[in-house]
Amino acid sequence: MLYRVIDATELPSLVRAFMDSYEVVAPVKQGRGYVFDAIESPDEIALDYDTTIVSPKKYFLPPKETLFEFDATVNEVTDFAVEITPRVIFGAHACDINAINRLDLVFKDGKYPDPYYTARREATLIVGISCMPSEHCFCDLWGSDEARFGYDLFLQDIGGKYLVSISSVEAANILEAACDPRVATDEDRIEFRHATRKRQESFNREVPDIQEVAMLMDAFHKDPYWEELGGRCLACTACSAVCPTCFCFDIRDTLDANGKTGKRERTWDACTAPQFALVAGGHNFRENGRNRVRHRMYHKLNGFLANHDRMLCVGCGRCVKACKANINPIEVLKFFERKGAEDGE
Ligand code: SF4
Ligand code: SF4
Known part of the structure; x- marks a missing residue:
């Protein structure tokens, strides 16, 4: 350098x-x-x-x-x-x-x-x-x-x-x-x-520094906390729209009016959207807010770390401002801080 x-x-x-x-x-x-x-x-x-x-x-x-155009x-x-x-x-x-x-x-x-x-x-x-x-x-x-x-x-x-x-x-x-x-x-x-x-x-010291958050997420995977957190989710997808590391996308083919030519398009998608995990036959792998929000937080603070050796969340704070239901990684860290305090009582 x-x-x-x-x-x-x-x-x-x-x-x-x-x-x-x-x-x-x-x-x-x-x-x-x-x-x-x-x-x-x-x-x-x-x-x-x-x-x-x-x-x-x-x-x-x-x-x-548009990823490409086609002529059927x-x-x-x-x-x-x-x-x-x-x-x-x-x-x-x-x-x-x-x-x-x-x-x-x-x-x-x-x-x-x-x-x-x-x-x-x-x-x-x-x-x-x-x-x-x-x-x-x-x-x-x-x-x-x-x-x-x-x-x-x-x-x-x-x-x-x-x-x-x-x-x-x-x-x-x-x-x-x-x-x-x-x-x-x-x-x-x-x-x-x-x-x-x-x-x-100059960082806000009210944000708990819990470095073992990934491990705690595995340990508390079934905790009722996720029901409470996910139950608040409005499925507005604002968190994913503002997040610098959310990268899920949807792909759709659209036909022109002639019914012969068309294009394949890629658009941003969000795992907090109810239809995100909906598959043919009507089954939804994440049909409730608990599963969707928990999945998002796991990907940010646990799953990506396991695969790439670093958190997917970079702590930019955008979702903290954007989410009207106060669902964000800081809230998850505060939950584990409370859990730690309860265990110590
Ligand atoms: S977590 Fe918040 S911002 Fe994201 S979809 Fe739910 S309500 Fe909207
Ligand atoms: S704080 Fe983390 S999860 Fe929230 S928008 Fe920034 S990178 Fe994404």
Whole structure:
């Protein structure tokens, strides 16, 4: 890893240099929140955002996309030709970069890489930026408050300047051409350590730090708690829509009006939707809220860990804000905290 320092005043030049060759998407203010959107000027970027409503996942796994078109009369399928926009995601927080790293495990680095996801991922540069946690953030519990890989540049704010971690030649060349990067001094490193400590000390300490949550979930699989939690679920699927690591999808073939040609589409799906596990014949493998919510929490805090050695939840806090029934991983952690207290009585 190469480190350089740039002044904060050089940031607009860096953004403009990216805009010369890429579509740049960045956090911008929208209503009372923030969203990642394509920008036309560096002035639009709101780098002091807390969390965007939806994560940058949408640029790799769009909510809806056509996989291919077909002609049923001749039994032909058009070649895969997804439109790829060379893009820079500018200003992603560490948790969102860690979320993309998890999506990579599923869609890019697995046994059967997804060509649509992979093509978009390979045409995208990621520029991360340091942040301070909001009251809903708990990324520190799983070590997602730092991104160790998965970005091209990472900008750590060290007060009027940025310590830049560089991990791709393409981004390094643009940085070199647009700014006047200098070698980090001991003073810069000390400021980096101060900034890191300040961030670590700013997390909401009311979120219980229960590292053995995966094991506890197995032990309490049949606890009535899941009935209570799942019974509150409105099946609105907002949690999955905002989650940077939810990746379930549905696939549908639709015929054109001529009844001969059509297309196959992929759309986001959610395991909290009642019809998610409905199969032919009318059987539903997860017919009640208890099973659906418990499944979602298991996938986030247990199942993915067993397969990939890391939690699927990165602690971004989006579902904490989005769920009107107060169903989220923090609630699960609080349940195990209560259980631990009861056992100790
Ligand atoms: S857990 Fe919350 S956000 Fe998710 S579907 Fe249920 S009510 Fe909606
Ligand atoms: S489960 Fe909630 S807190 Fe965890 S990554 Fe998804 S949206 Fe963020």
